[in-house]
Amino acid sequence: MTESDFERRIRRLESIEEIRNLKARYFRCVDLRLWSEFADLFTDDLQVNFAESTSDPKGKSEFVASVARHFVTGYSVHHGHVPEIEIVDDTHATGIWPMYDRVESPADSDYVSHEGWGHYTESYRRCDDGQWRIYRSSLTRIRREILPKCEEAVSL
Structure with missing residues (x-):
C-alpha cells in the first residue's frame, strides 16, 4: 500500500x-x-558556528560545556520567533529562526552582557530513536548591544 x-x-x-x-x-x-x-538536543557530530563565541567550540561536548560555562550565573532570556522550516526528506530538515536574547552577566564573569537580534540557521536530523536533533547551527547577528554587568550573581 502506498502512502497517500x-x-x-x-x-x-x-x-x-x-x-x-x-x-x-x-x-x-x-x-x-x-x-x-x-545536551540531548544535538547529534553527536554537531557542528556550530557562533562567531561571537569566546571558546570556538568544536562538537557537541565542547559546545554544551562552553554554553554551561558562560551561563553559570546571571540572567538570560532567549527567544526564537516565526521559523522557516523546510522538511528535506524523512530524516533531514533545515530552519531559519529570527531570534532575540538578553544576557546579564555578573561583574566577575568573562562573558559579555548583551542584548541581541539575529538569526539561527540550522540543520536537523531525525535520529534512530525517532527524535529530531540539531546537527548544524550558526548564529548571525543583525545587532548586538553591550550592556553593563549585573550587580548580583544569580544562580539557578
Missing part, C-alpha cells in the same frame, strides 16, 4: 511541530541551565 498525499502532508506537519518544540526546549534549557536536557 494526505499522509505525507500530515507527517511533514508533525515533523515541523517536533522541530519547533526542539528549538523551544533549546531556549528553555539555556535560560534554566538544564545542561543534561540541553
